[in-house]
Amino acid sequence: MVNVKLGTRSYKVTIDPGLMDKVASHLTSRVGIVTDENVNAQHGDRLRANLDKAGIAHATIIVPPGEKSKSFAGLEHVVDGLLGAKLERKDTVLAFGGGVVGDLAGFAASITRRGMNFVQMPTTLLAQVDSSVGGKTGINTKRGKNLVGAFMQPKAVLIDPLLLETLPLREFAAGYAEIAKIALINDAGFFHWLEDNYKAVFAGGSNGLAARIHAITTAVQAKADIVERDELELGERALLNLGHTFGHAFETVTNYSHYVHGEAVSIGTVCAFRFSKSPDAARVEAHFKAAGLPTTFKDHDIEDLMQAIAQDKKVSDGKLTFILAQKIGEAYISKNVESHAIRAFLTTESGR
Ligand SMILES: NC(=O)c1ccc[n+]([C@@H]2O[C@H](COP(=O)([O-])OP(=O)(O)OC[C@H]3O[C@@H](n4cnc5c(N)ncnc54)[C@H](O)[C@@H]3O)[C@@H](O)[C@H]2O)c1
Ligand SMILES: [Zn+2]
Numbered sequence: 608m609v610n611v612k613l614g615t616r617s618y619k620v621t622i623d624p625g626l627m628d629k630v631a632s633h634l635t636s637r638v639g640i641v642t643d644e645n646v647n648a649q650h651g652d653r654l655r656a657n658l659d660k661a662g663i664a665h666a667t668i669i670v671p672p673g674e675k676s677k678s679f680a681g682l683e684h685v686v687d688g689l690l691g692a693k694l695e696r697k698d699t700v701l702a703f704g705g706g707v708v709g710d711l712a713g714f715a716a717s718i719t720r721r722g723m724n725f726v727q728m729p730t731t732l733l734a735q736v737d738s739s740v741g742g743k744t745g746i747n748t749k750r751g752k753n754l755v756g757a758f759m760q761p762k763a764v765l766i767d768p769l770l771l772e773t774l775p776l777r778e779f780a781a782g783y784a785e786i787a788k789i790a791l792i793n794d795a796g797f798f799h800w801l802e803d804n805y806k807a808v809f810a811g812g813s814n815g816l817a818a819r820i821h822a823i824t825t826a827v828q829a830k831a832d833i834v835e836r837d838e839l840e841l842g843e844r845a846l847l848n849l850g851h852t853f854g855h856a857f858e859t860v861t862n863y864s865h866y867v868h869g870e871a872v873s874i875g876t877v878c879a880f881r882f883s884k885s886p887d888a889a890r891v892e893a894h895f896k897a898a899g900l901p902t903t904f905k906d907h908d909i910e911d912l913m914q915a916i917a918q919d920k921k922v923s924d925g926k927l928t929f930i931l932a933q934k935i936g937e938a939y940i941s942k943n944v945e946s947h948a949i950r951a952f953l954t955t956e957s958g959r
Pocket of ligand 2: 851868
């Protein structure tokens with residue numbers, strides 16, 4: 608269990624294998640389950656059966672899987688579903704899915720009836736260790752990703768690591784990239800632990816469950832610590848963007864169709880260490896590779912990448928803001944990165 612301490616907006620993150628079958632004890636009001644087609648097909652009936660057993664009324668609102676659902680059209684569908692089911696302010700919007708569902712349902716909860724009760728039940732590794740905690744919700748617009756949204760802290764986060772047993776390996780690895788990222792930011796000891804234990808974390812099952820729980824709990828605690836100190840990202844929370852300025856550029860130039868997010872973050876994090884001329888760069892790269900993640904890129908137009916980086920919101924006075932790291936566990940915010948240095952770096956890195 609991790610507590611996120613934010614005054615009146617505080618909440619608990621419960622990490623418990625089998626939580627799925629006890630979920631009703633964490634919910635009191637009626638529930639609008641927001642989910643995607645894949646998660647609904649794998650786990651929806653069991654969730655509804657558990658709510659039925661506890662006498663909790665529910666409606667299910669289903670969106671297609673994938674980033675495209677994080678749109679104005681997707682938002683309208685969810686809001687209309689909640690209103691159509693006659694759910695009231697005190698009723699609960701339960702985000703049951705990955706980061707797409709969490710971001711979309713959270714934003715819908717924040718605006719429907721001027722703010723409904725909101726609970727996260729994340730079903731991807733990425734959502735369990737990253738997106739379900741911290742209160743950032745929102746959708747994409749044609750002008751870019753995550754440009755419309757709200758800070759909407761959930762009332763609770765319910766994590767059942769056993770739900771990950773059905774997650775495709777590629778998606779699991781993508782979530783793992785965010786775990787490694789948070790270790791690299793400020794916890795060298797955790798990164799060493801990951802180097803020793805990542806195989807068990809990936810294996811899951813009865814042999815790997817304890818390692819998996821430790822990895823999830825440590826990552827959530829680390830994120831909670833940062834969010835508690837800087838809920839609205841006025842400073843330190845930006846560290847969570849380690850590898851993300853490069854990563855978002857790789858996603859943008861490939862139209863979000865080539866990499867899943869964590870893969871772009873993996874390459875981006877290795878880029879951040881290499882750009883920082885960190886003596887640990889080779890070690891970081893070796894770990895991401897061992898975890899089955901990509902660490903290099905080629906065939907992207909450098910000017911397109913530069914344009915994507917410049918459009919990132921972290922630009923002021925022609926200088927770029929990047930999260931850099933000299934050492935494992937010691938990331939820092941640099942607001943003075945010259946764009947020509949990034950261009951030269953990307954040119955030599957391409958096709959490495
Ligand atoms: N709010 C935040 O702080 C924050 C942080 C990081 C990322 N994000 C957002 O999260 C999104 C990415 O989230 P994601 O990586 O979870 O992607 P996702 O929600 O698209 O899920 C990935 C895929 O896995 C499937 N899936 C989910 N759970 C499953 C399960 N248990 N078994 C089988 N299949 C399952 C989904 O249907 C989907 O096809 C992006 O939109 C990103 O912007 C938000
Ligand atoms: Zn990320």
